[in-house]
Amino acid sequence: MPRITVTVDGIQYEEDVxxxxxxxHLLRERLGKTGTPxxxxxxxxxxxxxxxxxxxxxSCSVLAVQADGCDVVTIEGLGANGSLHPMQQAFHEExxxxxxxxxxxxxxxxxxxxxxxxxxxxxxxxxxxxxNLCRCTGYCNIxxxxxxxxxxxxxxxxxx
Amino acid sequence: MTTQEVGRPRRRxxxxxxxxxxxxxxxxxxxxxxLHVMFLRSPMAHxxxxxxxxxxxxxxxxxxxxxSGQDFEAEQGSLPCAWPRSGDTVVPDHPPMAVSEVRYVxxxxxxxxxxxxxxxxxxxxxxxxxxxxxxxxxxxNEALGDSSARVHESGNRAFTYRTTSGDLDAAFRDAPVxxxxxxxxxxxxxxxxxxxxxxxxxxxxxxxxxTSTQIPHILRTMLALVTGVAExxxxxxxxxxxxxxxxxxxxxxxxxxxxxxARKLGKPVKWAESRSEGNLxxxxxxDQIQHLRLAADAxxxxxxxxxxxxxxxxxxxxxxxxxxxxxxxxxxxxxYKMDAYEFxxxxxxxxxxxxxxxxxxxxxxxxxxxxRMMDELAAELRMDPLxxxxxxxxxxxxxxxxxxxxxxxxxxxxxAATERAMALFGYDKxxxxxxxxxxxxxxxxxxxxxxxxxxxxxxGPSRWFGDNNAGAGGWEHGSVRVLPTGKVEVxxxxxxxxxxxxxxxxxIVADALGVPFEDVTVLHGDTAISPKGLDTYGSRSLTIGGIxxxxxxDKVRDKARKLAAHVLECSPxxxxxxxxxxxxRGTGSQKSIQELALAAFAAHDLPEGVEARLDxxxxxxxxxxxxxxxxxxxxxxxxxxxxxxxxxxYVAVDDVxxxxxPLIVDGQLHGGIAQGIAQALFxxxxxxxxxxxxxxxxxxxxxxxxxxxxxxxxxxxxxxxTSNPLGVKGVGEAGTIASTPAVVNAIVDALRxxxxxxxxxxxxxxxxxxxxxxxxx
Ligand code: FES
Ligand code: FES
Numbered sequence: 001m002p003r004i005t006v007t008v009d010g011i012q013y014e015e016d017v018x019x020x021x022x023x024x025h026l027l028r029e030r031l032g033k034t035g036t037p038x039x040x041x042x043x044x045x046x047x048x049x050x051x052x053x054x055x056x057x058x059s060c061s062v063l064a065v066q067a068d069g070c071d072v073v074t075i076e077g078l079g080a081n082g083s084l085h086p087m088q089q090a091f092h093e094e095x096x097x098x099x100x101x102x103x104x105x106x107x108x109x110x111x112x113x114x115x116x117x118x119x120x121x122x123x124x125x126x127x128x129x130x131x132n133l134c135r136c137t138g139y140c141n142i143x144x145x146x147x148x149x150x151x152x153x154x155x156x157x158x159x160x
Numbered sequence: 161m162t163t164q165e166v167g168r169p170r171r172r173x174x175x176x177x178x179x180x181x182x183x184x185x186x187x188x189x190x191x192x193x194x195l196h197v198m199f200l201r202s203p204m205a206h207x208x209x210x211x212x213x214x215x216x217x218x219x220x221x222x223x224x225x226x227x228s229g230q231d232f233e234a235e236q237g238s239l240p241c242a243w244p245r246s247g248d249t250v251v252p253d254h255p256p257m258a259v260s261e262v263r264y265v266x267x268x269x270x271x272x273x274x275x276x277x278x279x280x281x282x283x284x285x286x287x288x289x290x291x292x293x294x295x296x297x298x299x300x301n302e303a304l305g306d307s308s309a310r311v312h313e314s315g316n317r318a319f320t321y322r323t324t325s326g327d328l329d330a331a332f333r334d335a336p337v338x339x340x341x342x343x344x345x346x347x348x349x350x351x352x353x354x355x356x357x358x359x360x361x362x363x364x365x366x367x368x369x370x371t372s373t374q375i376p377h378i379l380r381t382m383l384a385l386v387t388g389v390a391e392x393x394x395x396x397x398x399x400x401x402x403x404x405x406x407x408x409x410x411x412x413x414x415x416x417x418x419x420x421x422a423r424k425l426g427k428p429v430k431w432a433e434s435r436s437e438g439n440l441x442x443x444x445x446x447d448q449i450q451h452l453r454l455a456a457d458a459x460x461x462x463x464x465x466x467x468x469x470x471x472x473x474x475x476x477x478x479x480x481x482x483x484x485x486x487x488x489x490x491x492x493x494x495x496y497k498m499d500a501y502e503f504x505x506x507x508x509x510x511x512x513x514x515x516x517x518x519x520x521x522x523x524x525x526x527x528x529x530x531x532r533m534m535d536e537l538a539a540e541l542r543m544d545p546l547x548x549x550x551x552x553x554x555x556x557x558x559x560x561x562x563x564x565x566x567x568x569x570x571x572x573x574x575x576a577a578t579e580r581a582m583a584l585f586g587y588d589k590x591x592x593x594x595x596x597x598x599x600x601x602x603x604x605x606x607x608x609x610x611x612x613x614x615x616x617x618x619x620g621p622s623r624w625f626g627d628n629n630a631g632a633g634g635w636e637h638g639s640v641r642v643l644p645t646g647k648v649e650v651x652x653x654x655x656x657x658x659x660x661x662x663x664x665x666x667x668i669v670a671d672a673l674g675v676p677f678e679d680v681t682v683l684h685g686d687t688a689i690s691p692k693g694l695d696t697y698g699s700r701s702l703t704i705g706g707i708x709x710x711x712x713x714d715k716v717r718d719k720a721r722k723l724a725a726h727v728l729e730c731s732p733x734x735x736x737x738x739x740x741x742x743x744x745r746g747t748g749s750q751k752s753i754q755e756l757a758l759a760a761f762a763a764h765d766l767p768e769g770v771e772a773r774l775d776x777x778x779x780x781x782x783x784x785x786x787x788x789x790x791x792x793x794x795x796x797x798x799x800x801x802x803x804x805x806x807x808x809x810y811v812a813v814d815d816v817x818x819x820x821x822p823l824i825v826d827g828q829l830h831g832g833i834a835q836g837i838a839q840a841l842f843x844x845x846x847x848x849x850x851x852x853x854x855x856x857x858x859x860x861x862x863x864x865x866x867x868x869x870x871x872x873x874x875x876x877x878x879x880x881x882t883s884n885p886l887g888v889k890g891v892g893e894a895g896t897i898a899s900t901p902a903v904v905n906a907i908v909d910a911l912r913x914x915x916x917x918x919x920x921x922x923x924x925x926x927x928x929x930x931x932x933x934x935x936x937x
Contacts (some may be wrong), residue, residue, distance in 0.1 A: 018278070029276075034188035035181015037402070039353045040435040044858035047353060075181035088179040092171055095823040098831060099658030100178025101353040101402030107179070122871070129866040133858070135353045135403050136658050137827060138834030138895075139866040 004068035008033060009077025017064040024048045024059040026067075027074060035076040035104055039133070046132030049105035050074045056112035058105075058131070075104035078111075087111050090149035091142070098136035106132050110146045120150060165667035165677055166886070169823040172663045177400075184399035186357035186372045191428035194359065195224055197421060198280040198431070199414070200270040200287050201440065202262035205298075205511040205851020206309070207291035209260055209269060216286035217272050222279030225425060226287065228270045229257035235420060237386035239476070240411055242378075242631035243483035246321035249507070252312040254476040256413035256420075262291070263311055263475035264513050265852055266440030268413055273421060273429060296851035300449060300470045300508040311475060311509040318473045318507030319482055323489055325564050326500030331464025335455035339536045345525045346921050347447040347472065347845040349861055350518045352657075354402020355438045360418040361428040366393040371415055374404040375695040376655050378632070380687050382411040382479075387419055394419075398685035401657035405835070406517035407442045408657065409697045410479050439856045444845050445518020447472035448485060450529045452492075460541050460548045464500035467492045467529065473507045474514035480521070481514055482507050483630070487522030487616075490565040494530045495574055495614045495789060496552040501564045511851050517697060519835055520893040523615045524900060531611045531901035532908075532918075539912060545610045545905070546578060546587075553612065560882070567616060569787045571879040572815060574612060580875055581791040581813040590795055598913055606808070607796045607910025611902035614789040617890030618703030618883070622781050633781065634700065637692035638708030640669065640716050641775035644761035646754025648673060648680045650712075653693020654705030655685040659892065660824045661701060665709050667820055668886070672713035673753055674740025692779065699788075699890030702820060707884045708780035715776035720756045723774075726767035727751055727759060786881040786889040790814035792833075792898040796906040800914070803929030805841060805907055811873045812898065817881040817889035825891050826874055832895020833872050838864045839896075840903035844922050862922075911935070 001016040008031055015030060027033040027050070036059060039047030043061040050059045051073040059072075079085040084092070087107050097103045106129065113120060113128035120128065125146045126139070134142060177183055212228035229236075232255075239254040257268045270287050274280035295309035302308050303316040310316060332338065359370040367389060373379055376396040384391035401408060414431050421429045433441070451468040471485035489503045534552075538545040554561045556573045563569065582588075587608070594606040619625075622633025637653035650665055666680040683689050696705075717737060724742035725732040728749055735742040743750040751759075756774060759765075763772035795808040812829060819825050842862040846854045855861035880887025900921070907923050908916060915935030919927055 020278070025277075028188070033181075034185070035183065037183075037185055037354065038187070039355065040858045042435070042857045042859040045353065045435075075179075079180070084176075084179060091179055092175045095172065095827050097175060097178055098660070098827055099353065099401065099403040100174070100183065101185070103178055104181050126866040126869075131865070133353065133863050133865055135351055135405070135835075135863065136831045138830030138832075138872065139869055140830045140871050141827060143866060143871070 002065050004065055006067045006070055006072060008072045009074055019063065019065055021064040022060055023062040023064050023067050026064040027059060033074050033076055036074050037101055037104065039101065044133065046105040046109060047102055049108040049132065051108060056108050075107060078107065086152040087149035090145040090152060094141045094145035094148055096137060096141040096145035102132060102134040106134065106142060110149060114150055114153065118150060120146065165670040166820050168667065168821065170663055170667055170677065170821055172660050173666060174660060174662050185354055185402055186359055186370050186399055187432040189359050189370050189399065190430060191359065191361045194428045194430050195273045195275065196277045196280045197418060197429050198272050198277065198284055199268040200284050202258065202265055202267045202269055204262060204291050204293055205265050205296035206294040207262050208294060209258060209262060209289065210292050211290040212270055213288040214270050216288060217283040220283045220286060222275040223272060223283045224275065225273040226270065226283065229255060229259040232257050232420060233259050235387065236416060239413060239416065239478060240382050240386060241477035241479060241481060243480045243629065245483040245486045245629050246319040247629065249319040249482050250314050251477050252314065256416040263511050266513060271417065273425065296511045298510055298512065298847055298851055300472055300510065303508050303510055311511055316509045318477065318509055320506050321486055322504040324502040326464065328464050328466060328500040328502050331500035332455045335463055336458040337456040337537065337540055339454045339533055339540060341452050341533060341536060341918065343450045343529055343532055344920050345446040345448040345450065345528065348445040348518055348839060348843050349439050349845050350405045350407035350442060350445055351863055352403030352405055352407050355433045355435055356408065356412065356414065356442065357432040358415050358418045359428065359430040360422040362422045362426060367419060367422060368395045368397065369415065369419060370397045370399055372401050372408055373398045374401065374408040374655060374657055374697055376685055376687055377653060377693040377695055379411055379415065383415065383419055386411065386416055389419060395688045398655050404657045405519040406445065406521060406697060409517050410443060435858055436856045439861060440853055441513060443478055443514050443516035444474065445515060446525060447515050448525050452529050452533050454533050454537060456537055460537065460543055460551045462496055462498040462552050465493060465498055467503045469505040471505055471507050472512065472515055473509050474512045475509060476514045478514045478516050481516050484515065484517055484522045485525065488526035490567050491523050491526035491616065492530050493563055493565050494527060495554055495612060497554060498564055512847055519832065519896045521698065523893065524836065524897045527613045527897045528901045531613065532905065535610065535905045535908065549612050568784060569614065570784060570882040572614065572787060572789050573877055573879050574789060576877045577789065577813045577815050578612060578791040580877060581793050581811050584813065584873055584875055585793040585809065585811040587793065603800050605798050605800055605910040607798060607906040609794040609796065609902040609904065609906025609909060611792045611898045611905065613898040614787050615893060615897050616785040617699040617788055618782055618786040619698035619700050620785050621783060632694065634694065634704065635779045635781040636694055636704040636708045637779045638705065638712045639775065639777040640709065640712040642716060642753060642757035644758055646757050648675055650680060650682045650709055651690045652682060652684045652705050652709055653690055653695070654701040655693065655695045656701065657696065659701060659828065660821065664702060664820045664824060665706060668706055668710050669713055672710055673716065675753060699892040702888050703786050703884055703890045704780055704782055706888065707886060708778050710886060711780055712776045712778040715778060716774055719770060719776065720753055720774055722767055722770050723756050723760055724751045782883050784883040786817065786883055788814060788816045788889040788891060788894050790894060790898055792902040794902040794906045796903065796910060798907060798910040798928060800932060803925035803932065805923055805928060807837065807870045810870055812895065813875045813877060814894055815877045815879050816891040816894065817879065818887035819876065820888065828891045829874055829895045830872055832893060833899040834864060834869055836896040836899030837869060837903055839900045840921055840923060842868070842922050
């Protein structure tokens with residue numbers, strides 16, 4: 001079994017993994033990082049989205065061995081010293097979650113989309129979240145939350 | 161002064177854990193030594209099982225056990241149907257694991273228990289099953305024919321139900337206008353984002369089951385009845401539940417089998433479905449063929465409505481299957497007055513996954529039918545679709561109003577909601593643009609869709625359930641405990657999965673007891689903590705569960721008043737309750753609810769007949785349903801070259817009675833509207849001619865993403881319900897019920913000048929294009 005070294009939320013782990021083991025299962029079942037849920041088996045839903053070396057990725061479509069040497073951040077590693085990341089806070093303020101199952105993935109995807117465009121229009125946000133499905137909110141408040149999150153992350157929001 | 165909490169847009173208490181990943185989804189949980197269960201599922205829609213050999217799986221690494229249906233035959237019981245509403249309903253035996261025959265693709269035929277899910281998946285491949293294929297039964301009309309293969313010995317008819325009021329023949333005789341249409345409600349897959357999961361542990365003779373369910377209380381009783389495990393030895397916990405929409409309102413085969421496996425093996429077992437397994441085996445929604453006839457006068461007044469439904473039950477009747485289409489019996493007449501009404505429904509067995517409740521359950525189907533007919537009537541009479549509705553709806557001053565189907569609508573104001581929606585939408589301006597585009601022959605046509613709906617919410621009065629052959633009533637439980645330190649603990653029988661009960665109930669309690677919002681906590685979803693309840697579905701949480709909590713607060717206050725009178729040495733009548741304290745009128749001496757809680761806890765000096773501790777326990781049973789209503793308007797742009805539909809704007813004005821938390825109400829509406837639009841435009845469960853589900857994954861079953869939907873403009877009117885003291889009406893299903901017909905009406909409206917009178921859902925570009933081509937010919 002290959003041995004990998006992976007940093008997850010600031011802690012380094014060394015694990016022997018089967019080559020077929022998915023990263024999401026490594027996180028959830030071996031490392032106890034259950035904050036990242038699974039919603040599908042076709043990489044359509046985005047529930048499992050985490051950051052790998054600073055870029056968002058669906059952890060159900062990454063093998064654990066591919067994460068060897070990588071720095072992974074999950075929803076549990078976001079925010080500092082017990083306070084919420086501005087994007088998490090924005091989701092709370094805008095009531096952008098109901099059951100919350102899609103939320104960790106949405107927050108990760110939202111943060112990532114601001115890397116490309118720190119001042120996204122509604123259109124850009126909607127396109128940028130296309131790979132993350134939510135069945136509860138109808139997306140209205142998620143879109144608002146992402147704009148607010150962008151604002152609070154120190155970016156001026158373009159007036160439409 | 162404390163601020164009024166009810167009506168305030170409070171941010172949710174639930175969010176913090178969900179936002180930081182400190183969640184307890186069932187699949188996150190495990191017990192020491194948890195084993196993983198996987199099911200081998202039928203690849204055939206209909207077949208006799210001639211042999212199952214699990215021995216190949218048994219010796220494999222990590223495999224603890226493997227079983228066939230036969231191994232469970234003696235103990236697995238039959239999955240329950242709790243609401244055979246029509247007296248003639250045939251309820252076939254429904255083994256959780258198939259023993260001799262399979263009747264849909266995905267039915268479990270064997271299972272493996274292993275140390276982890278990868279080993280379990282490997283071992284499934286070593287199981288051998290021989291099938292003798294039988295004919296699949298897929299089409300409802302064919303299923304009812306004499307030459308059809310039978311899904312069950314008893315035939316393919318599950319029930320026939322008919323109810324009539326008024327003289328239908330007279331209504332249709334010489335009617336100046338008769339509209340005759342057939343609509344199809346396609347089969348849908350509810351698709352809660354959290355797949356189902358079950359974890360069952362045992363310590364010998366008692367069991368704890370964590371399961372992703374909407375109905376922990378009903379499930380516990382049903383599991384006891386099905387398996388023979390004593391009810392008092394069974395605890396059911398619904399931890400965090402990632403959405404339901406009806407799909408987790410069920411007693412599932414997997415829950416029964418996990419309980420049996422934990423009992424057989426004496427070890428904790430867990431099952432977590434994959435999405436492709438879930439699409440096959442989560443009960444599906446809708447699936448009706450509606451034949452409607454409507455007779456009207458030349459001025460648009462409805463004389464009579466005749467409804468003939470075929471409802472696809474799938475292969476078995478699960479918890480509420482035969483009752484779902486019959487919830488439409490009293491809803492097809494909607495908000496309209498008429499002289500005669502007939503509703504008939506035949507339930508049909510087919511070799512597909514059973515159907516059951518999906519957001520709205522029977523009411524979206526009914527609303528779709530009548531709202532499409534109202535538009536067809538308007539078109540026939542060349543009248544504005546809102547004008548036709550205005551001529552028929554119950555007027556504001558006519559409430560309470562008993563409808564032709566026998567429900568009494570307590571309150572409402574269809575005029576007000578419609579006017580506000582039209583203003584917000586810019587109705588007249590959009591009509592002008594529509595005409596302009598028509599005149600110009602613009603390839604992109606504008607369509608305006610109208611839907612004025614009501615629904616029966618707050619299911620419901622227990623007496624009504626009794627009169628309609630349901631297995632249980634519709635009460636709900638709440639208890640309120642003011643703890644010795646003055647903080648308040650609330651227990652609710654309503655088991656949420658995203659609706660924000662903790663926040664809304666906190667607001668209700670904060671007002672009723674005059675305590676800070678932050679000082680209230682709400683417990684739910686665990687039969688050991690919340691022992692009484694009938695759970696969450698049918699927009700009943702606030703209208704029944706919330707009211708039970710309110711009434712428990714009233715009871716606590718009454719007790720506190722007696723105690724305060726005793727301590728302050730006055731008559732209870734001399735006390736005024738305000739801002740969480742009892743004050744002796746005219747003197748200013750007072751006792752706060754927190755002080756009284758401590759006194760009731762210490763119990764050193766209690767008045768005659770008052771027991772220790774400041775708490776109470778209430779069940780509430782409403783005297784009537786509640787009837788939210790609203791007007792939804794949708795503008796679509798339809799590209800007549802490609803058939804592509806784009807929603808340009810969507811306006812919803814809803815009347816859900818009093819609002820406890822406007823943030824939550826808007827959120828529920830947003831989600832509901834999105835699901836209704838999804839039925840209109842995107843979603844459909846498709847089986848091929850052999851009964852294979854072609855939409856078994858999220859890659860094939862099109863759930864809308866943020867990029868597929870517009871922003872929705874919401875507003876409200878408020879006619880308080882009279883059937884509960886808060887005046888609340890329920891909101892969970894409203895958006896879904898209203899939006900589907902609004903969107904389809906808009907599409908047909910765009911294309912009507914080109915001869916299109918209907919487009920079957922989902923209105924994909926191909927369907928729209930074909931409808932246009934068909935009309936051109
Ligand atoms: S679980 Fe990874 S995309 Fe759905
Ligand atoms: S909040 Fe439930 S799936 Fe998004």
